[in-house]
Amino acid sequence: MEEVDKILIHTLRQVGTEVGEDVDRVNQFTSELIVEAVVRCIRVIDPALGEGLPTSLPPGMSARFRVGMSLAQACQDVGYKGEIGYQTFLYSNEPEIRSLLMYLVEKMPRESSEASDQPTGKSAVLHRAIAAAIKGQLAVSWVPLNCRLPLHCETQNKAASHSFHVRPLSSPHCINGQKYLKEVKDYQRDFLLPITAQCPSQTSMMSSILEQHTADLSSAQEWDTEWKSQGLLSRLTPQEYSSRKLTRLRKRIEEQLRSAAAPSPESVFSVPRSTSELSDLLHTFRGSTPSDLILTKGSHFTHTQKFTFTQEAAAITSPVHTGRQSEGDAQLRQQEELAALQQQFQQLSSDVDLMVADMKHMSVTNAQIFDELKQREMENTKNEEKMQVKKKTIDLLPEADSNLQKLQSQVEASANRVVNLASQWEKHRAPLIEEHRRLKEICSTKDLESSTKLSEIKSLHEKIRAATVEAKKKEESYKQLVTELESLPQDESRSAYTQRILEIVGNIKKQKEEITKILSDTKELQKEINSLTGKLDRTFAVTDELVFKDAKKDESVRKSYKYLAALHENCNQLIQTIEDTGTILREIRDLEEQIETETCNKTVTNLERIMDDYKAIRQENSALAAKVREG
Incomplete structure (x- = not known):
């Protein structure tokens, strides 16, 4: 029974029961420890049934009896057929508790994928407890602070909530096998602040970390999806595919910048406007800039005219006053000059708009004329060919008979030559057709082989991903087992345990032989x-x-x-x-x-405990009766 008790205690510790290190037998279990162990096992077997069961006994005796009855009913609901009641937990004996715990441990799901994938140990139990607490809090509806009752204070925090602020973070990590330069590594090692110091407040640190982690995961998933869908088909290495994609993106940006910075009239009026987001953004930026600040290319005459106009405007806006004028006359003259300049500016703007409209109309008309000119040139070439044929026909009309005989002889010679060429072509055609069929079959087989290899590569990628996940899980389990092994006492070695197991097996064999x-x-x-x-x-x-x-x-x-x-x-x-x-x-x-x-079974001890509990219940009843009478 000692070995059985050790196995039971080890299993109970795995499901989260706080069993002391000095407890190594079932007869050392207290009532509180028995209740906690049974509730933990029931929660693993049926979480919905064990969610409402407490893991500790209340102080009042009547409440203890109710908890014992509810635990007994829960054990019967999970399929326990033995005799069980509140006395099993309050006035327990060793055989009943051992049989109950053995049944619950055997009833726990062992072969399910969920149970097999979950790691064991105190940290895993803590993580599952945190996840269960978060799920429970999310299931409770939120109540405003002014409307909360004392019942909500246990599940909802009274502290002020904070909005979700995200700050950009810089962390020294490598992406897609990218190697950083020595200067970058020196900066990250000597000058880069830790993540906790990059956020101005502690409230935005967690949200920033979550946002960056989510962005990294999404970029990694997008790269994996793109590589499996397009990268494998390109038959390039990941580095070559990334550099090729970056080169195409840079060329596209340069083209968009060139087309947006200095558009020519032909490209504006003859080529349709690009609908890409980058082009729209550049046009928006260009449209928001004042027209006099846009750097455009122009001729020397344009710059000279603009400079002359600027000097004239300066001369107009700053006339030479010979005599002394009063302050009111100066303001009136300035207003008149300003009105004249505004009128002149409006006139120039309207002239520019008319010129732009005329340019657009002329460009459209020019394009139409160019199209008509091209069509007429094509028609002229066709008419010239027809005219040449008719001219040669007319030249042959005076000597029609001789020309017909020559034409007939040429036609016969051409027919003979065509027949000869056809026979020669047939001689060359058969091997060429066979070669074409052979090459076509080779191409089809190579395509089939490439498709099969591509499917194999995809399946290998899936296997590699599954193996990686499994390796990570096994590595975590290995680390956890190593820590548990280090925490175990080192006075007994593996050979000692093996020797004990072999002795137990030998004793069982001897007992079986004696019984037989x-x-x-x-x-x-x-x-x-x-x-x-x-x-x-x-x-x-x-x-x-x-x-x-x-x-x-x-x-x-x-x-x-x-x-x-x-x-x-x-x-x-x-x-x-x-x-x-x-x-x-x-x-x-x-x-x-x-x-x-x-x-x-400790009958005498249990009877004494029953008498003490009976006295405690009578005292509670008398106290409740006194309160009722006072009320």
């Missing part, structure tokens, strides 16, 4: 007893028949018959006495076992 030997001996004795009993009955019947025949004739034989009958009766009584003695001995052994069981 005893059973065989018992069967042999029973067979011998049955054979002797049958032989005795047959001997008595034959002797009785022979003596009874002679008893009718001789008096001495008659007395011998009476003695024979008395001997047979005394032998039967002796056999019955022996059987009764064996039965009494078995009953004595059963009573001794019952006495030992009752001794192990």
